[in-house]
Amino acid sequence: MKRWFATLPMYNVTPRHGALWRALLTDALRAFAQAGGPADVSTLDEPPADLMPMWRHPDLLLSQTCGYPYRMLGLDQAVRLVATPMFDADGCDGMRYRSVLVVSEAAWVRGATNLTACRGLRAACNGRDSHSGMNGLRHAAAPLARDGRFFASVVWTGSHLNSLRALAESTADVAAIDCVTLALLRDANPGLLQGVRPIGTTASAPGLPFIASRELGEQHVAALFDALDHALAADGERARALRLRGFARPAHSDYVVIERMAQIAAEFGYPDLAQP
Template identity: 35%
Template sequence: MICALPMYPFPEDHLRIFWSTLRQTLQRTGIHDVPLTLDQPDDLLQHWQRNDLLLSQSCGFPVSTLLRGKVQVLGAFHFDVPGCQQSAYSSSLLVRKEDCNKPLAGFRDAVAVCNERHSQSGYHALRSAVAPLAVDGRFFSRVLFSGAHRRSAQMIASGEADIAAIDCVSAFLLRQQEPATFDRLASIDFTSPMPGLPLITSQATPAAAVAQLRQALATCSRMPELTQTLQAMRISGFSALDQEDYRICAAKAEQTARDGLAEW
């Protein structure tokens, strides 16, 4: 079996502590084939579809499209950061500080940067936000792709791009890790809330193990002995969700296309 938590830039020491405790909790519930360490996947789409996947974290858009029927959704963490409420999250619209007094409409013909096209937080959230402002199918002059939220932030700070939608949890954690970059940035708004990044397991995982995974995740997300680690990771709870809770991600993308915004 393999496990990973690949989506957020958690502090490494605290991630190791959290995983050690979660692993022990899973073993106590009767799931014994739990790896000692978390996997570090290079190809996320391939990783998410492995039959031996016990636990990973994905993104809402692929779960509602490419991965539909191929994985089981366990739920989502709650995060104590601006832009999150319970298991819902949003993206922070980040710009350079000198542009922070502009509304979103003021970025017409600006250069946007997205992490990648399958990202709910970096691509689809931004498209949904600007679709009502588009004229003749367009709003930005150009849209660049960075490959990662961290790189998107760097590109705005350096002037290579003007605006990005960055997952609010990533933005909070990255601000702590890259203060020189984020000291040059400001948030002008948050996008509409969506179900948080889904924790998933293989379609082959038995129903009993799915229940055990959900219980262990809920337990570890509120353990008093993990207080310091949970605070560092900003985890404040867990909600059990299923794949139907993520249909809204695909539906929003379809609505954006119907609104006439051209593909980027």
């Protein structure tokens, strides 16, 4: 008997947000079971550190991934696209979002008030497989690069929160932060954003998609989308705290823009954010 599991690992920016996402997931799974979906689904409170094997697991009922591994690392061939959330945050437009380019206060004082002025500074990035922190930033900097170089160095921090800490601690100067993450952190603790300044945004792209194993039938995918809508409507205060406005049904082709942004950077001779 298949043992389905589910987890929403991407926007747990504080413990409270993590609890709210788990509660929304629980409500969605309950509604899904009532609609004929499997009732025996385990939820992971703490997803594994290496998310790719989990996203590819044949027993995955529902999770959320980044658009970069979905489109660029072949995940789209292993999963079904269920939904893309829509958020109430500056930088979001329907199911699309941007990253906010931010610099440390010290870099701002030294004149880094736009991306052009960040040439030769130190970048902080959450991960090599991140669209919001890496691909979007690479695309933005590519037209400004010279001989394949723009930043003096790149530190890989593991999360957007750690990238903001790197700016606050002056171990980096500039970063691209998912606008939804930034809004949730601002709601939770505005003090976390002291000492950083916004200087622009990246181009927009489809948001972080909800996915399921390809072993889940298409009729169940439709029921799962309806279950997410049900969970959203079940608790308006929870939805507001998560800045969650609704869910869209994207097409696979919507995520081509992420691949195109990577191609554009390569065409400018800037295929690697962390240049040699």
